[in-house]
Amino acid sequence: MSKLRTLMAGAAVAAVCVTTASAADIAIIGGKSDDAFFAKIAKGITDATLVVEAHGGTVNYLQLQTYDNIGGDAANLVRTAMSQNVDIIAVPNWVPDTQDEAIKAAMNAGIAVILYNAGGGEKAAELGAINYIGNEEYPAGFAGGKYFAEHGAKHVICVNTVPGSGNIEDRCRGLADGMAEAGVTAEQLPLPASSFGDPTAVAEAIKATLLGDDTIDGVFAISSADADSAYTAMQQAGKLDSVQLGSFDMNVAGLERIRDSEQLFAIDQQPWLQGFLAVTLADGYVNYGLAMATSPLLTGPGIVDLTNIDATLAGGEQGYR
Incomplete structure (x- = not known):
């Protein structure tokens, strides 16, 4: 001993x-x-x-x-x-x-x-x-575009509140290509960089766009905060029943919208x-x-929707998702 x-x-x-x-x-x-x-x-x-x-x-x-x-x-x-x-x-x-x-x-x-x-x-x-x-931003955007198309969307806007940022441009480009593969359309809505973090400015811009074009049936937000603004815009424009919402990333409010069928999906990274x-x-x-033998080391994309919302919401409430 x-x-x-x-x-x-x-x-x-x-x-x-x-x-x-x-x-x-x-x-x-x-x-x-x-x-x-x-x-x-x-x-x-x-x-x-x-x-x-x-x-x-x-x-x-x-x-x-x-x-x-x-x-x-x-x-x-x-x-x-x-x-x-x-x-x-x-x-x-x-x-x-x-x-x-x-x-x-x-x-x-x-x-x-x-x-x-x-x-x-x-x-x-x-x-x-x-x-x-x-x-990897482009494949993640592409996955979002395919998901929108599979759920009936034909004309989606990608709301870009950080224009010029390479990763965000890739997200919107991927979205457009993913929808184009299914024969439907997505286009970018670029906003001034100063609008980032200003929920009122983002909501007003999306609202005006929705009211100006009745063919838009989907909004894709680049962040959870912008998704909150997009939801407000859809409410104020009276478009909750005719426009589907998707986003990159999520917060608890977004996860609750998915649970309650008020948001279609979120892309998790x-x-x-x-x-x-x-x-x-x-x-x-x-x-x-x-060093890792795998390169790149991918943490996404993953689609969060009604099929996996419960576990994801539990992680979101603790600040991990």
Whole structure:
């Protein structure tokens, strides 16, 4: 027994040494603090930070303050992370034309990069990033277009409140192609970037569009907040019975609408997983050389509708879905 205790004590000391010797300094860049979608990513980051701190490391979450200049501001946050001498940066590549230069500069300075949430696997391979974690936007939009068409929609508008953002443009393009495959139509409704986060402005724009075109029978929102605004617009326009609502992402209100048959579906990309995996994989890569054999590492898309609403709503009420 005494020999066993000695061996166990030695193993415990070794484990402590490994834990305290490893230390990854991680910077992760994300959206606005009042963005409901990024609140779920932030929850994943917070949970993953416990793992990093257990290994003696740190996580610095750098957030955009507005979405008025999303690509330029994200590039500047990459430069901020570089100035902090971090080991690795996890960043969405929302606007590649603006962000690629900063990401390449970080990698040239010896800082590893993981793309997450926006950018895709091909862009990660092009830049030499470790991996991409998240949704592939075009296929997700395509799936939404097919779902709309399968449920009778013939003319859908994709409400884009962040025009110029590559991932959102891909969502709307995928939607249009998915519907076109079935011989029906989708078109983009681009709104000023300043409308993002302004539910009244978004609702008024959708309402005016619906009232101006009776052929529209579907609205596709790019976020859960915009889906709330779209529902308000449909109510005010008297279109709840003639227009179907679909969205990327979801909140509890959206999930309750699906449960109550007031919203057709939502496309889930599991943002909590994106934040959690971006941080834990960054930690494992820096400390132990761990990397996933699968690239990209997809967290979506998944369709949430009446068939799986109960389990999803339970996760939404706890801030995970």
